[in-house]
Amino acid sequence: xxxxxxxxxxxxxxxxxxxxxxxxxxxxxxxxxxxxxxxxxxxxxxxxxxxxxxxxxxxxxxxxxxxxxxxxxxxxxxxxxxxxxxxxxxxxxxxxxxxxxxxxxxxxxxxxxxxxxxxxxxxxxxxxxxxxxxxxxxxxxxxxxxxxxxxxxxxxxxxxxxxxxxxxxxxxxxxxxxxxxxxxxxxxxxxxxxxxxxxxxxxxxxxxxxxxxxxxxxxxxxxxxxxxxxxxxxxxxxxxxxxxxxxxxxxxxxxxxxxxxxxxxxxxxxxxxxxxxxxxxxxxxxxxxxxxxxxxxxxxxx
Numbered sequence: 392x393x394x395x396x397x398x399x400x401x402x403x404x405x406x407x408x409x410x411x412x413x414x415x416x417x418x419x420x421x422x423x424x425x426x427x428x429x430x431x432x433x434x435x436x437x438x439x440x441x442x443x444x445x446x447x448x449x450x451x452x453x454x455x456x457x458x459x460x461x462x463x464x465x466x467x468x469x470x471x472x473x474x475x476x477x478x479x480x481x482x483x484x485x486x487x488x489x490x491x492x493x494x495x496x497x498x499x500x501x502x503x504x505x506x507x508x509x510x511x512x513x514x515x516x517x518x519x520x521x522x523x524x525x526x527x528x529x530x531x532x533x534x535x536x537x538x539x540x541x542x543x544x545x546x547x548x549x550x551x552x553x554x555x556x557x558x559x560x561x562x563x564x565x566x567x568x569x570x571x572x573x574x575x576x577x578x579x580x581x582x583x584x585x586x587x588x589x590x591x592x593x594x595x596x597x598x599x600x601x602x603x604x605x606x607x608x609x610x611x612x613x614x615x616x617x618x619x620x621x622x623x624x625x626x627x628x629x630x631x632x633x634x635x636x637x638x639x640x641x642x643x644x645x646x647x648x649x650x651x652x653x654x655x656x657x658x659x660x661x662x663x664x665x666x667x668x669x670x671x672x673x674x675x676x677x678x679x680x681x682x683x684x685x686x687x688x689x690x691x692x693x
Contacts, residue, residue: 574688605621
């Protein structure tokens with residue numbers, strides 16, 4: 392009798408074990424199916440990533456080709472403009488005793504210098520540099536650019552004639568502490584007035600409409616000449632972030648004239664490694680841009 396009970400118990404235990412193994416086998420199959428699904432997903436994602444990478448490389452090559460094509464077009468246009476400007480400057484040089492022609496000649500020379508800068512920027516990697524340095528007095532540069540901006544005050548496109556008249560009559564103090572002279576690779580000497588002019592233009596454009604104020608201070612430190620341009624009108628936080636953080640997307644409602652000028656400034660300060668940063672104070676409604684010019688700026692090819 393006991394033998395029979397042991398057999399039944401043994402059979403019962405085996406049946407339970409078989410059922411347990413069946414369940415475990417079923418779970419194992421489910422896990423394998425899940426693993427297979429995950430593997431297929433990974434394979435699909437890998438294929439998509441490879442396809443995207445190939446597409447990105449093709450797109451990058453296409454954009455590079457377009458950029459090179461536009462550089463050639465701009466290069467040819469700059470040469471054409473330079474030729475016409477040279478003729479204009481030569482013609483005006485005979486009548487410099489006339490104040491109006493003298494002023495027009497000065498502005499035309501600036502166009503010539505900017506065109507040459509554009510050509511230099513496009514060919515900067517191929518140019519053989521003289522390794523000579525030119526000196527610039529930043530205080531003189533600032534004062535010259537203020538005069539030039541006021542000569543063409545209408546190009547600021549201020550909000551009203553009243554605002555334009557106030558900006559035109561506004562005195563812009565230029566203070567200095569220590570030396571304000573720097574030296575720079577000779578070929579890039581005209582880039583500094585361009586940078587200064589666009590930043591002062593931007594300051595004058597964003598002043599208070601009722602009581603515009605712009606101030607410039609120049610201070611010598613151990614290794615740098617620091618310039619600060621202050622105005623009583625806070626630029627937008629988005630514009631400050633766009634400039635300071637090198638964001639790709641343009642800020643909303645940014646005037647086209649400001650956009651072009653600021654892009655030019657960013658290109659040149661990056662190229663010449665001039666640390667430049669905007670500071671805004673919303674509470675006092677003021678803006679300050681600070682530039683740190685190395686006392687000796689030497690351009691080095693990448």
